[in-house]
Amino acid sequence: MAQRERTKAKRSTARPEEASVNLNDAVQRLESRTKALELERDGLRAELEAARARIGSLEAARDKVVGKIDGMLDSLNSVVGKD
Numbered sequence: 001m002a003q004r005e006r007t008k009a010k011r012s013t014a015r016p017e018e019a020s021v022n023l024n025d026a027v028q029r030l031e032s033r034t035k036a037l038e039l040e041r042d043g044l045r046a047e048l049e050a051a052r053a054r055i056g057s058l059e060a061a062r063d064k065v066v067g068k069i070d071g072m073l074d075s076l077n078s079v080v081g082k083d
Helices: 016-081
Strands: none
Touching: none
16 A cells, blocks of 8 residues: 655644734633623622512511411410300
């Protein structure tokens, strides 16, 4: 078998100006993405705090209702027990 002569393909390298422009664009895109993620994080943190506050108020309302129901049941039991 005859062997083919292998030649390496030359890579085209970017010019230094193009490389710095590409690098600057990449940095700007990353900074933009970072800022967007920070804003999203802050929004989610605010939603979480609002949800926690809502849960606290709902738990307090539930405890109040449970207390009223317990009081009514005690009153009904005392009325039934008098018969």
